[in-house]
Amino acid sequence: MDTQTNSAPRLDLEPAARQIAGMLDAIDDARLAGPTPCPDVTVGALLAHVEGLAVAFRDAARKELGATTDTAPSVESGLLADGWRSTLPVALDEMVAAWRSPDAWQGMTRAGSVDLPGEVAGMVALNELVLHGWDLARSTGQPYRAEEAHLRTSMELLADLGDNPPPTSPFGPPVPVPDDAPLVDRAVARSGRRPDWQPEG
Numbered sequence: 001m002d003t004q005t006n007s008a009p010r011l012d013l014e015p016a017a018r019q020i021a022g023m024l025d026a027i028d029d030a031r032l033a034g035p036t037p038c039p040d041v042t043v044g045a046l047l048a049h050v051e052g053l054a055v056a057f058r059d060a061a062r063k064e065l066g067a068t069t070d071t072a073p074s075v076e077s078g079l080l081a082d083g084w085r086s087t088l089p090v091a092l093d094e095m096v097a098a099w100r101s102p103d104a105w106q107g108m109t110r111a112g113s114v115d116l117p118g119e120v121a122g123m124v125a126l127n128e129l130v131l132h133g134w135d136l137a138r139s140t141g142q143p144y145r146a147e148e149a150h151l152r153t154s155m156e157l158l159a160d161l162g163d164n165p166p167p168t169s170p171f172g173p174p175v176p177v178p179d180d181a182p183l184v185d186r187a188v189a190r191s192g193r194r195p196d197w198q199p200e201g
Contacts, residue, residue: 011122013099015147016129017092020050023133023142024085032080036139037197043139044080050132051084054091057125060111061098061118069110099125127154131191134184138197144184151187158190 032044041049056068081087098104105118111125130150137144161171172192177185185195 010105010119011099011126011149011153012096013122013126013129014096016126016133016150017054017096019133019145020129020136021089021092023136023140024088026142027136027140031140034139035199036135037193038135043136046132046135046139047084047088048080050128050136051081051088051091053125053128053132054088054095056111057121057128058091058095058098060109060121060125061095061101061104063103063107063109065110070113072113095125123153123157126150127157130154130187131193134188135193139199141199146184146187148183151183154187155183155190158187 027043027047032042032047034043035041036043036046038046052068056071059066059068099122103118105122107118108115109118109121110116111121116124130146131154133146134144136142158171158174175189175192175194177189177195181189181195188195
């Protein structure tokens with residue numbers, strides 16, 4: 001695995017974060033109770049989770065360890081706070097800026113109550129944005145585009161889990177897809193999601 005140089009991080013999270021931020025204006029309040037590809041998770045809960053993970057991974061990048069980095073993520077229990085249309089884009093911007101520092105990718109940090117190398121934490125942060133960006137787009141009927149390098153990073157990270165993730169993993173067993181399926185479908189399927197998922201009705 002290639003690592004970042006001393007002058008620049010290996011990956012820029014900005015395109016994946018921008019993808020999510022760009023979808024927010026089209027999500028009206030009526031959609032917040034709608035389903036997502038994550039079982040038992042509403043659009044509102046997913047948005048709350050994205051804001052929480054943005055703050056947590058911002059702090060992980062800064063090595064500011066504490067309550068935000070010591071709490072295991074829970075998508076199902078996310079409670080969307082008032083003002084999220086303003087605070088979520090700010091949290092995403094701060095997350096992106098924090099991971100642009102080469103120091104973020106070096107040494108050890110913590111996220112979701114797990115200690116891990118900075119480089120791995122950065123890959124996990126990117127993977128969260130990639131997958132939840134797809135979740136949000138599919139749930140709200142919006143287009144989704146991800147950079148090839150980001151999708152390949154997700155594939156690399158998810159492949160390390162094997163075909164039978166542990167019960168504590170947020171990902172399910174990979175969903176079979178053709179070898180020539182689009183890269184985004186293969187990445188989504190590797191996480192345990194069905195690439196053809198659509199909200200009912």
